[in-house]
Amino acid sequence: MIAPKLRRLLGGLRQTPLHPQWLVFKDTRQQKQRIAKRIQGRLLDIGCGEKPLTPFLSAGVNYIGLDYPPTVAKGYSGKADVFGDGQRLPFADASFDCITILDVMEHLPNPEAAFGEMLRVLKPGGILISQTPFLYPLHDLPHDFQRWTGEGLSQFTQRHPADLIERHHHSKPLETAAILTNLALAKGMLDSLHAKHPGLLLLPLVILLVPIINLAGWAFARLLPDEGFMPLGYTAVFKKRA
Structure with missing residues (x-):
């Protein structure tokens, strides 16, 4: 019971350097705004969860959220309009103007099938927006199957009409x-808590280190070039060929 309470407490700190994933969360609003600007017409959001794009979409967008029933059955709270499998979409061909699949592809055992299905239900000229992690820890196990580089994402266009x-x-x-270091420290503390391990004695030091690591990572990153060789993840926008 302590771990869920700890996660709830940390949830209130998401927008501060005190949170281990502050450097992840601080830009999420801007990322959603950039994605929303691309969206018009009928949208299918695969793995919609709580529909986080809703506040950023224009009034004319018809938002259809799809999620996977076993995910919700685990106690996950979602707001899906339709329950289904992203690898076998329950929609007719050319049904949508836009599709988003944000931080979901890595959880699909057969992403090739999912990509093909998304293009099937997308109208010619329609937009598919994918957000995927790269240098990010394993999560939602056992349903975490793969990672892609930027070049790996581009290879989908060699196998699909997009x-x-x-x-x-x-x-x-x-x-x-900085993100990976803080996540490793936070996970170590949670594991120590569950196992009643003496490593938990390091908690005061970890609480002190997390904001220092966050702020140092943020500050030094702005002093050096960014060639994209250690990305946390990618956003890729595909257009279905006519």
């Missing part, structure tokens, strides 16, 4: 390093 029209990476190298 063009990659935009791609950008998330996080500068030192920010990524």
Whole structure:
């Protein structure tokens, strides 16, 4: 019971350097705004969760959220309009103007099938927006299956009728390093808590280190070039060929 309470407490600190993932969360609003600007017409959001894009969408967007029943059955709180499998979408061909799949592809055992299904239900000229992690810890196990580089994402266009029209990476190298260090420290504390391990004695030091690591990563990242060689993840925008 202590761990859920700790997570709830940390949830209130998401927008502060006191949170281990501050460098992840501080830019999420801007990322959603950039994605929302691309969206018009009928939207399918695969793995919609709590529909986080809703506040950023224009009034004319018809938002259909899809999520996977076993995910919700685990106690996950979602607001799906339709329950289904992203690898076998329950929609007719050419049904949507836009599809988003944000931090979901890594959880699909057969992403090739999912990509093909998304293009099937997307109208010619329609937009598919994918957000995927790269240098990010395993999560939601056992349902975490793969990671892609930017070039790996571009290879989908070699196997499917779509063009990659935009791609950008998330996080500068030192920010990524800070995020991974803080996540390792936080996970170590949670594991020590569950196992009643003496490593928990390091908690006061970890609480002190997390904001220092966050702020140092943020500050030093702005003093150095960013060639994208240590990205936290990617956003890729594909356009279905006519």
